[in-house]
Amino acid sequence: MPTQPVDVLIIGAGASGAAIAWSLAETKMHILCLEQGDWMRPSEYPSSGRDWEARQLNDFHYSPNRRARDTDYPINDANSPIKIANFNGVGGGTVLYAGHFPRFHPSDFRVHTMDGVADDWPIDYATLAPYYDENDRMMGVSGLSGDPAYPPHEPMMAPLPLGKSGATLARGLNKLGWHWWPSDSAIASEDYEGRARCINLAHCTSGCAQGAKASTDVTYWPAAIRAGVELRTRCRVREITRHDDGMASGVIYYDADGKEQFQPAHVVILACNAIGTARILLNSNGLANSSGLVGKNLMFHPYARIAGWFDEELDGYRGPGNCIWSQEFYETDASRGFVRGYTFEFSRGQNPVMAAVHSMQIGRLPWGEDHHRAYRRLFCHRTGMVAICEDLPEEHNRVTLDPQLKDCHGIPAPKIDYTLSENSRRMLDHAVARASEILRAAGAHDVWYEAPLTDGGWHLMGTARMGIDPQRSVVNEWGRSHDVKNLFIVDGSIFVTSAGVNPTRTIQALALYVADNIKSRLATLFD
Amino acid sequence: MLSDDQRRTLRRIAEMMIPASTDYGVPSAADDAIFTDILRSFGRDEPHVMTVLRELGGFADLDPAGRQARVAQLREQHSEALKGLSSVILQCYYRDDRVMRSLGMEPRPPFPKGHEVEQGDWSLLDPVRKRPKFYREAP
Ligand SMILES: Cc1cc2nc3c(=O)[nH]c(=O)nc-3n(C[C@H](O)[C@H](O)[C@H](O)COP(=O)(O)OP(=O)(O)OC[C@H]3O[C@@H](n4cnc5c(N)ncnc54)[C@H](O)[C@@H]3O)c2cc1C
Numbered sequence: 126m127p128t129q130p131v132d133v134l135i136i137g138a139g140a141s142g143a144a145i146a147w148s149l150a151e152t153k154m155h156i157l158c159l160e161q162g163d164w165m166r167p168s169e170y171p172s173s174g175r176d177w178e179a180r181q182l183n184d185f186h187y188s189p190n191r192r193a194r195d196t197d198y199p200i201n202d203a204n205s206p207i208k209i210a211n212f213n214g215v216g217g218g219t220v221l222y223a224g225h226f227p228r229f230h231p232s233d234f235r236v237h238t239m240d241g242v243a244d245d246w247p248i249d250y251a252t253l254a255p256y257y258d259e260n261d262r263m264m265g266v267s268g269l270s271g272d273p274a275y276p277p278h279e280p281m282m283a284p285l286p287l288g289k290s291g292a293t294l295a296r297g298l299n300k301l302g303w304h305w306w307p308s309d310s311a312i313a314s315e316d317y318e319g320r321a322r323c324i325n326l327a328h329c330t331s332g333c334a335q336g337a338k339a340s341t342d343v344t345y346w347p348a349a350i351r352a353g354v355e356l357r358t359r360c361r362v363r364e365i366t367r368h369d370d371g372m373a374s375g376v377i378y379y380d381a382d383g384k385e386q387f388q389p390a391h392v393v394i395l396a397c398n399a400i401g402t403a404r405i406l407l408n409s410n411g412l413a414n415s416s417g418l419v420g421k422n423l424m425f426h427p428y429a430r431i432a433g434w435f436d437e438e439l440d441g442y443r444g445p446g447n448c449i450w451s452q453e454f455y456e457t458d459a460s461r462g463f464v465r466g467y468t469f470e471f472s473r474g475q476n477p478v479m480a481a482v483h484s485m486q487i488g489r490l491p492w493g494e495d496h497h498r499a500y501r502r503l504f505c506h507r508t509g510m511v512a513i514c515e516d517l518p519e520e521h522n523r524v525t526l527d528p529q530l531k532d533c534h535g536i537p538a539p540k541i542d543y544t545l546s547e548n549s550r551r552m553l554d555h556a557v558a559r560a561s562e563i564l565r566a567a568g569a570h571d572v573w574y575e576a577p578l579t580d581g582g583w584h585l586m587g588t589a590r591m592g593i594d595p596q597r598s599v600v601n602e603w604g605r606s607h608d609v610k611n612l613f614i615v616d617g618s619i620f621v622t623s624a625g626v627n628p629t630r631t632i633q634a635l636a637l638y639v640a641d642n643i644k645s646r647l648a649t650l651f652d
Numbered sequence: 653m654l655s656d657d658q659r660r661t662l663r664r665i666a667e668m669m670i671p672a673s674t675d676y677g678v679p680s681a682a683d684d685a686i687f688t689d690i691l692r693s694f695g696r697d698e699p700h701v702m703t704v705l706r707e708l709g710g711f712a713d714l715d716p717a718g719r720q721a722r723v724a725q726l727r728e729q730h731s732e733a734l735k736g737l738s739s740v741i742l743q744c745y746y747r748d749d750r751v752m753r754s755l756g757m758e759p760r761p762p763f764p765k766g767h768e769v770e771q772g773d774w775s776l777l778d779p780v781r782k783r784p785k786f787y788r789e790a791p
């Protein structure tokens with residue numbers, strides 16, 4: 126018997142797939158989500174075992190190429206100075222994300238008008254503001270209202286503790302007279318909606334066993350499933366198929382037994398992140414690509430990591446990485462020698478193994494007699510920050526299909542070509558210099574940095590950008606493909622520019638905004 | 653499965669990297685319990701470990717100066733492999749009960765007990781609170 130068509134088929138159960146599934150559930154349509162990965166079991170996350178740090182370097186590593194679970198697909202990122210980080214499973218990247226949860230600023234949607242670079246978004250901050258609020262309620266945000274770097278908004282939980290590290294860094298920032306504020310975090314500082322509060326395991330980036338961090342497997346998905354959404358795991362989509370009239374007819378996927386299946390659908394929604402989504406479209410015979418822009422304009426945020434060592438003991442292995450941020454250098458100032466700007470996000474310390482491994486790699490921890498003395502001067506004495514630099518879209522930064530490399534189902538793997546722009550290089554240099562000043566002002570006796578951070582390709586954006594002009598964009602201003610009127614994209618691919626902040630809160634707000642557009646246009650959706 | 657020579661080499665490297673210390677009351681990384689842990693913990697670094705062991709045939713029989721010279725050479729020629737092997741040794745060493753205790757840590761995983769983090773001095777935020785808004789309004 127042929128498989129019955131579903132009303133809506135969502136591909137990918139990560140940050141955006143979960144949000145749109147939940148929002149559309151109230152329509153009572155038959156909604157099916159296909160996800161290539163598994164459900165996670167938080168009680169088995171690394172922080173519940175003695176090998177917690179080793180697992181972060183193995184089956185919970187953020188590089189899919191090193192992690193290499195059978196639910197992962199390989200990515201050829203040899204031609205990029207920034208390597209890809211992701212997670213494939215229910216929750217997607219939010220399983221491993223740090224939960225830094227900044228919003229975009231009003232100027233981030235108007236970079237062409239205000240700074241003469243890239244393109245403006247077809248929507249603005251005011252359009253997204255109610256969806257940011259709705260997403261905040263679903264995810265749960267800790268923070269403090271009144272940040273002078275942002276339009277007013279109200280986090281619902283108290284900020285995460287400053288701790289010794291935050292207080293030390295804040296003193297340095299105050300000496301320089303520079304902005305800082307407790308970070309908005311998708312981490313529950315208080316019990317929230319059935320989730321227990323953070324107990325400072327310091328292991329957010331290998332899954333939160335406590336459930337305090339808002340990954341979508343513990344936020345949106347339980348609510349979406351209760352509302353009737355069907356989620357099928359271990360189903361990897363190979364391509365989207367078409368009717369003769371050019372409309373999407375469904376998808377071909379491999380089920381949990383590796384068998385090829387066809388699932389018809391009236392509406393298809395892509396939520397596979399800016400690499401996975403581009404990969405599926407490129408593998409679907411040029412679908413939705415009359416602009417030629419599918420896969421192009423890939424943006425990361427080039428990161429710098431800067432750390433300092435202090436005489437006094439700091440938080441070390443205690444507490445979430447999230448703490449405070451600074452947007453002193455966020456908005457464009459031409460005198461700095463680059464356009465746009467960056468955010469500093471201040472972290473705490475390191476767990477014992479990471480402190481050893483990293484210190485040895487950067488030449489701070491010797492072999493032999495002096496090892497123990499040196500280690501004790503480093504461990505729990507380090508803190509620092511990352512700088513998240515806005516990346517501007519450039520067509521030569523792109524995702525294509527690798528001619529050789531394939532995943533375990535024989536689907537071509539994505540290939541990344543990316544070069545760091547001169548603007549990004551200057552911004553990174555500026556950030557490293559300012560960060561060193563902060564650390565010295567805070568009392569650091571030794572400072573180290575890496576820029577760009579090689580492993581830092583965790584923010585994936587731009588490969589199916591939104592816009593009003595079908596020749597310059599892949600989806601319209603409410604997420605529908607210009608070419609295929611029953612195909613939508615809701616992940617980070619639709620970003621026009623990247624802003625200088627982590628993207629997930631905006632990705633999810635956009636997914637809710639697209640969902641509302643679908644709901645309010647049901648009668649004319651394909652016009 | 654490692655050969656006898658490879659085992660002896662690995663043990664020598666572990667000892668060279670982290671010797672025992674009476675000052676800090678900690679064993680070396682070649683201690684029996686830690687070494688047993690190392691042997692079963694190559695994980696995704698197994699190819700790196702094997703590269704090092706292949707390159708360092710006969711290492712355990714060299715005199716200390718000879719061993720230092722071979723490690724220096726390895727650092728030049730196979731730095732990624734050496735990094736992988738070092739990481740495996742450090743992963744096992746810094747989760748050993750005796751080592752964790754000597755660092756003032758309880759020998760346990762972080763979950764479910766968690767840790768305490770002090771709130772810190774929030775009055776530090778007072779000067780920033782006084783600052784006027786500085787984000788740009790967009791047209
Ligand atoms: C280590 C790390 C730290 C991070 N920290 C932060 C942070 O602090 N703040 C922040 O805002 N962001 C952070 N991020 C990024 C954040 O995780 C992503 O922005 C977010 O998850 C992207 O959402 P998405 O919906 O676009 O895609 P994803 O969440 O990546 O979800 C895509 C889903 O699609 C599935 N999929 C892909 N291809 C297929 C296919 N062919 N068939 C079926 N399923 C498929 C994948 O398995 C995956 O589950 C971090 C990421 C990592 C890896």
Ligand code: SF4
Nearest residue numbers: 323324326327329333
């Ligand atoms: S620090 Fe908090 S959010 Fe992070 S893993 Fe621990 S409990 Fe979860």
